[in-house]
Amino acid sequence: MEFVDAKTLSGKDLNVILKDRLGKGLDVTVKNSHSMHNIGTGMKEKGKIVVDGSTGFYTGGFLEGPSIEVLGDAGWYAGDNMMSGELIIRKNAGCNAGSYLYDGTIVIYGGTGNRPGYGMKGGTLLICGDAGGWAGQMTLGGRLIILGKVAAGLGESIYKGVIYVKDREAESKLGSNCFVDDLTGEEITSLNDLFGKYGVDQEAAELRAVRPMTTGRHNYVLFDPQLEPEKARKYNPFQG
Amino acid sequence: MSEVIDNTTTKKPARGKDVQRGIWNAQTIAEVRYKAENGKHRIRGCGATRELPTFDDLIILPGQMTRMTIDTYREKCDTRTVLGKRHATKPLVLETPIMIAGMSYGALSREAKIAMAKATAMTGTVISNGEGGLLPEERENSYRQSIQILPSRLGFSRRSLEAADMLEYLVGIGAKPGLSGHLMGAKITEEVAAMRQLPVGIDLHSHPRHGDAFGADDLMVKMDQLRELTNGETPIFIKIAAARVRDDVKIAVKTGVDGIILDGMQGGTGAAPVMASENLGIPTMPALVQAVKTLEEMGVKDEVSLIISGGIRDGADMAKALAIGADAVAIGTGAMVAMGCSVCLNCQAGRCAAGIGTQDPEQRKNLIIDEAAERVANYIRGMTAEAMLLAKAAGKTKLKNLEREDLRSLTLESCAMTGIPLVGSNYTFGTPFGFC
Structure with missing residues (x-):
């Protein structure tokens, strides 16, 4: 394992060094990452990068090959547009983790902000902690797994793919155009394999699946405004 | 007492229905009835139909005693255009400053996309893929390929970046600024759905x-x-709809882009709420003026490329846009008309007899790719020739040498809007634009 001190490096310079080391078949640990943006952008080389600290925005964006492990927290948009490989975040991730994820695996051992998996198209995004609102919004494929609490807008306008949740209150937090369903045996097996691989103590049979409907918002009808004369009649203009 | 009709004459009494109805015209009534x-x-397809200020409100001053004109038929006028050289190491070099704007495969047929791509190869220019991914045949046939990075990322991946000669980070389009794609x-057939990873037949609001x-x-x-x-090679543009142009352009420049594509209110689309097309954004000509002023204020006019789109029809529009300060124009509806579109405004229905705005296999047969490509190429050549004619008459040996001093406003409105002096005077109403 090689060590790279990023204290005086720019994100771009660090990535040049990382590519060089991975290209030579060396795994690398990055010290003093000081929440740098764009670590690991688009790397195609195989191998492992460990970031001994926290990262800024776009960690592992468009990643296509290596495994990146962040021992601290990751900023917004971790693993955006990721193509393949692995991004492991040991603590928490900011908003929009895994947005437009194409393929590969992202594992976040802590929680995330809003909109994890926004528009994701494939791959796996596993969030072991809580997730903010609008998780899996407009998902086009892949699987999003949330083992902690979920917030409002879950699965809003999901087109394809599936969101697995443990939160028993998930049904009351659903966005539009999706429904809660049971897991198939195949899904349970596949998820248990995933949990085993990443050392996550969870039984897949305890989860429920949020799946897309092909009607509703996917037909051109207006959902707003919902005009409710009865509520207007009871509204007190002085108290709100 | 009831009205007595005089049967001895052919004259009929005036009735309510014969009187002009002011704002309650046929279009207004149709819209009310649709909602009811x-x-x-x-x-609806195609974008705004209302009367808006256009480049027709400007004229170009020909050279006479003050400058020599250039021979229309015997002397050259250079049209070669370089775009996106601010930071990118491989800027775009085009033979004519006319880009084919982003129109998606899905909104348009496969045949229409291929025909337009072929036209760029015949004329040495660039085509943008639009939303929903890149058809391999478009890339194979295009001279230069622009790839849009849209909020939906439908059909987009890292492979799309690798296919690009130019990137467009799309924030908005003129036909429906502030709204997402429709x-x-x-039009969401199995083929289109597969490319976008969508369920077949849904109404997409991306x-x-x-x-x-x-x-x-x-x-x-x-x-x-x-x-x-x-690798720092590909020029990166940001595409914005014309709104708060001054602020938007400043922010865009500060993000570090190589260029800006500014889409005015007359920009077209395959489908948009009529309300949006007719009421959101500002028209192309005043938007361009504001953008150029802003780039000049920032001192980056020579380094940030500016492409203007939205209702560009001919060489006159192009010449005037270049004179104001654009580096290139983008055409959309014009290219479709060249292929046979009649601007029926019904693109959203997917029933296009011309085989352009449809996915119907039978209707698609009506568009013969090579013929359509030749027509679009001819249109681009013809537009370029028109702009050259005007530029030479104004004494320019390069299209890019057209300048604001070559223009005059025909109306008080265009004068006040552009800061270009009114014809017959050297007066400007409002803020003068660079000279007086």
């Missing part, structure tokens, strides 16, 4: 905002990412 019947707003179910850049600060970091991914 359906409880929703109407979706593609109605009739993603409203970029999920990987919530605001300009994030976009600055995103630009670094895109530069790294493209």
Whole structure:
């Protein structure tokens, strides 16, 4: 394992060094990452990068090959547009983790902000902690797994793919155009394999699946405004 | 007492229906009836149809005693155009400053996309893929390929970046600024759905905002990412609809882009709420003026390329846009008309007899790719020739040498809007634009 001190490096310079080391078949640990943006952008080389600290925005964006492990927290948009490989975040991730994820695996051992998996198209995004609102919004494929609490807008306008949740209150937090369903045996097996691989103590049979409907918002009808004369009649203009 | 009709003459009494109805014209009535019947707003193709200021409100001053004209038929006028050289190491070199704007495969047929791509190869220019991915045949046939990075990222991946000669980070389009893409179910066939990863036949209202850049600060970091991914070679543009042009352009420049595509209110689309097309944004000509002024104020006019789109029809529009300060124009509806589109405004329905705005296999047969490609190429050649004719008459040996001093406003409105002096005077009403 090689060590790279990023204290005086720019994100771009660090990535040049990382590519060089991975290209030579060396795994690398990055010290003093000081929440740098764009670590690991688009790397195609195989191998492992460990970031001994926290990262800024776009960690592992468009990643296509290596495994990146962040021992601290990751900023917004971790693993955006990721193509393949692995991004492991040991603590928490900011908003929009895994947005437009194409393929590969992202594992976040802590929680995330809003909109994890926004528009994701494939791959796996596993969030072991809580997730903010609008998780899996407009998902086009892949699987999003949330083992902690979920917030409002879950699965809003999901087109394809599936969101697995443990939160028993998930049904009351659903966005539009999706429904809660049971897991198939195949899904349970596949998820248990995933949990085993990443050392996550969870039984897949305890989860429920949020799946897309092909009607509703996917037909051109207006959902707003919902005009409710009865509520207007009871509204007190002085108290709100 | 009832009205007595005089049967001895042919003269009929005036009736209510014969009187002009002011704002209650046929279009207004049709829109009210549509809402009354359906409880929703109407979706329509092509964009705004209302009267808006256009480049027709400007004229070009020919050279006479003050400058020599250039021979229309015997002397050259250079049209070669370089775009996106601010930071990118491989800027775009085009033979004519006419780009084919982003129109998606899905909104348009496969045949239409291929024909337009072929036209760019015949004329040495660039085509943008639009939303929904890149048809391999488009890339194979295009001279230069622009790839849009849209909020939906439908059909987009890292492979798209690698196919690009130019990137467009799309924030908005002139026909429906502030709204996301629409593609109605009739056009989401199995083929289109597969490319976009969508269920077949749904009415698509695509993603409203970029999920990987919530605001300009994030976009600055995103630009670094895109530069790294493209090895700093590919020019990166940002496409914005004309709105708060001054502020939007300043922010766009600060994100570090190589150029800006500014889409005015007359921009076309395959489907948009009529309300949006007719009421959102500002027209192309005043938007361009504001953008140029802003780039000049920032001192980056020579380094940031500016492409203007939205209702560009002919060489006169192009020449006037270049004179104001654009580096190139983008055409959309014009290219479709060249292929046979009649601007019926019904693109959203997917029933296009010309085989352009349809996915119907039978209707698609009506578009013969090579013939359509030749027509679009001819249109681009003809537009270029028109602009050259005007430029030479104004004494220019290069299209890019057209300048504001070559223009005059025909109306008080265009004068006040552009800051270009009114014909017959050297007076400007409002803020003068660079000279007086």
